[in-house]
Amino acid sequence: MSDEILKSTIKAIHEYIHDTTHFTARYLADLEIKTEITSNNWAAFHVFLIVIGCFTPYAHIIANFLLVFIPFLLIFVFPKECPKPEKLQSYFISFGILTIFDRYLEELPLYYLMKLALFAFLFIPDYDFVAKTEVSTAKPTSIRKSTSRKTCSGRKSVKKTIVEEYYKEEELLSPNGTVIHRKVTGPFQRIVSQESSSPTSS
Numbered sequence: 001m002s003d004e005i006l007k008s009t010i011k012a013i014h015e016y017i018h019d020t021t022h023f024t025a026r027y028l029a030d031l032e033i034k035t036e037i038t039s040n041n042w043a044a045f046h047v048f049l050i051v052i053g054c055f056t057p058y059a060h061i062i063a064n065f066l067l068v069f070i071p072f073l074l075i076f077v078f079p080k081e082c083p084k085p086e087k088l089q090s091y092f093i094s095f096g097i098l099t100i101f102d103r104y105l106e107e108l109p110l111y112y113l114m115k116l117a118l119f120a121f122l123f124i125p126d127y128d129f130v131a132k133t134e135v136s137t138a139k140p141t142s143i144r145k146s147t148s149r150k151t152c153s154g155r156k157s158v159k160k161t162i163v164e165e166y167y168k169e170e171e172l173l174s175p176n177g178t179v180i181h182r183k184v185t186g187p188f189q190r191i192v193s194q195e196s197s198s199p200t201s202s
Contacts, residue, residue, distance in 0.1 A: 009121075017043045023078045054113040060102060063112040067095055067119050083123065091122055163189050 016024045017039050028039040035042075053062040071091065074082040082088070098105075098115065105111050167186035 021081070023073070023081060050116065051113060054110070054116065059112040060106065063116050064099060064102075066116065087122070091119065095119060161191060163191055165189055 016022050017028060018025055020026050020029060025039070028042050031037065031042045032039050050062070050066070053059060056062070071088065075088070083091075102111075108114075165187040166189075167184055168188065170183045170185070
């Protein structure tokens with residue numbers, strides 16, 4: 001599963017650099033046209049500047065500015081690329097609580113770099129995983145169980161119970177549609193119908 005998460009992360013980073021549905025890719029593509037320097041190199045240069053900034057006395061300002069500026073950019077400038085409202089709410093609550101303790105935690109080595117990476121993983125890729133459960137009954141297997149009993153008239157009453165087998169499929173997805181993990185459980189059984197019949201005497 002860890003390999004799948006790593007592959008998903010690499011794929012998402014590639015999309016943020018090259019997929020023009022993201023404003024980051026459009027920005028890098030514009031720089032590539034103007035300077036003839038590849039988008040990958042521009043992305044690496046920006047990451048390098050951010051890392052260097054996190055080692056300066058202004059790391060507090062740089063990290064928190066980016067963590068506020070980018071979400072507001074998504075909300076007000078590129079709303080179509082904005083994450084779900086509940087995710088943004090969780091983001092700003094977590095960011096606010098952690099920022100209160102910045103002055104205490106900044107004594108840790110690489111604290112602001114780790115803080116940037118932590119909140120970046122909420123977007124690259126979107127780790128707001130949703131467990132999706134589906135019940136598969138496309139080709140059910142029917143099991144017929146018959147029981148018989150005598151009625152007051154002396155005739156046997158036959159009761160047929162149809163039991164259907166089905167499986168449950170659970171997928172762990174990121175909102176961009178990437179399947180992180182798939183699990184199939186079963187078979188399970190459920191009663192579909194019960195029929196009672198009284199055979200006619202010959």
